[in-house]
Amino acid sequence: MQLKILIADDHPIFLTGLKEVIETDEGLKVVTSARNGKEALQQFQAYSNLDVVVLDINMPVMSGLEAAEQLLQIKPDLPVIILTMHKEKAPFMKSLEIGVMGYVLKENAVSDIVHAIYKVMDGNSYLSPEISSYLLKRNAFKTKQENEPDLLGLLTPAENQIIRMIAAYKSSREIADELFISEKTVFNHRMNISKKLNITGKNSLLRFALDHF
Template sequence: MEIRLLIADDHPIFLKGLKEVIEMDADLKVIVSAKNGQEALLSFQLHSVDVVVLDIDMPRMTGLEAAEKMLQIQPDLPIIILTMHKEKAPFLKALEIGVLGYVLKENAVSDIVHAIYKARDGDLYLSPEISAYLLKKTSALQRQSKNDLKALLTPSETHIMKMISEYKSSKEIADELFISEKTVSNHRMNIAKKLNLTGKNSLLRFALDQSWV
């Protein structure tokens, strides 16, 4: 089944190379390329696409700004952000918006196709280098005092939150704990309710913000 893509980057050579890498997979088809965020948003409104890939730093409208507007129109749209930055703040902003992929541009050749399939299936994908960096930054904060909200959770819920902070999917958590995905989903819903969290990726954002241990 063909997956139709919109890609956007303000560097023509990178944009051309990205298209070539993506279309090396016979099931992936780039139907429109855009040179800035504003053009990407307009193209999205004019074409039917399955996955969107946006550079984070673009003129006229950033990738995050374009992503936010696209998701207001189509909340379940799989969007992948390409970035040269490993900082925590833009990553957390991307999660808050509802972005499903966060790929380091220097690793786009090796990561982008896998990210597209993960996002298409509704799963979060991060370049391994970004995951390792963020986990290291989180570990550096682990000696800080725990947030009182953490005391509301059971040991099982605490363990699941730690696994969420390690970017593990519900399926990976279920497999590791020998429980069903449905049970993991129930735990996630209970945790979110206890912590008064709403929105996409809210548990992961909370886990990273609070340096979960």
């Protein structure tokens, strides 16, 4: 059975190319497309059985982030991927805040998009490697603010190790493989960390990790 996908971009040539790239995988089918965020919302409501939505971040009438926010209010568990030309941290953090699962650099869409679709369908976050590398370099120069509570002091050494790996954009499977533990153990660690730090919500643990490393 093919996954049903909605794509949205205001550049017709890119939209056509993106559809062709996605459909090189026999398991994926672009069933509809849109030229702006408002059209994407309308198409989403017209096709009630969509599996994944791919949105350009900069579109007229309504941006990709605005559309994503409304889509995720309608269906909170919807896998949404944002396409972007830029590597800035602010829009990326905003996308995490509203529940976006994938964030793909447009110049690498040909190589990244199919992998991103399967990752978000499995419930994992996906970030283009070039963006993650850029953000990690920026975070390396970040200094801890004075009077900030030492929340990481609440965690065990094992939990600190895992949250550092989360900040490096590693999936639960990748963490499990590197530490020679099961994915279930990683899941339990993630749950314990979230409970200790009193954080809830989609992408909340990743956002915390990025803010502290």
